Amino acid sequence: MRIEAVAGDITTQSVDAIVNAANSSLLGGGGVDGAIHRAAGPALLAECEQLRATTHRDGLPVGHAVATGAGNLPARWVIHTVGPNRHAGQTDPALLASAFSASLAVASGLGATSVAFPAISGGVYGWAMGEVAEIAVATVRDADARGVETVRFVLFGADALAEFRARLA
Template sequence: MRIEATIGDITTQAVDAVVNAANSSLLGGGGVDGAIHRAAGPVLLQECRALRASVLPGGLPVGRAVATGAGNLRARWVIHTVGPNAHSGQTDPALLAACFTESLRVAEEVGAASVAFPAVSGGVYGWAMSDVARIAVAAVSGFTGRQVELVRFVLFSPAAHQEFAALLD
């Protein structure tokens, strides 16, 4: 598997699956979640509401992942994962690592060969970007699936990019 990091807008990535740093409601929010919902259009919200009405009535738990279609995005799927919120005391690195491994597992289930990830929990959820980068790169590097050929970390700032790129060189 090839792993790379770039600065950019995750909503414009030409990949099979885009990972959404979602909140447990799956109904949109701020940051990456809001940007993905706005770019994908109303069909994404409809699919998320359908998930909530059927298999996820209590919302998506932290560290888990689920796929929907991607609406107007270039990607075919959006894989939603809920990162741990350090401000709420969710500081277990295993929970954060699970966001990445579970998203890759779901990517394999839907047949995705390329996946774009944001820095899950590295924004308003309060995790230090250096910790997010270390945990994310280790989780992705240790993933043993065979379908995913490319993982691209799409980062919002030069500082975030630097943290990831330093681990990939």
């Protein structure tokens, strides 16, 4: 599996699946989640509302992942995952690793060959970018994601990019 880190906008990535750093409601929010929902258009929200009405009535738990279509995005799917919120006392690195590994498992199950990830929990959820990079890269390297050929970390800002590139070196 090829793993790379780039600076950019995850909503413009031409990959099979884009991972959304969602909140448990699945109904959009700020940061990456809000940007993905805005770019995807109303079809994404409609699919998320359907998930909430059926299989995820109580929301998506931390560390889990679920897929929807991608609406107006160039990807085929959006894989929603909820990273741990350090400000809410969710400090177990295993929860963060699970967000990455569960997303890859979903991608593999869909038949995705390329996946773009943001720095899950590295923004308003309070995790240090270096810790996110360390956990993300190690988890992806150790994952058994059959069929996934490329994982791209799409990062906002020079500091995030530097942290991920240092872990990939």
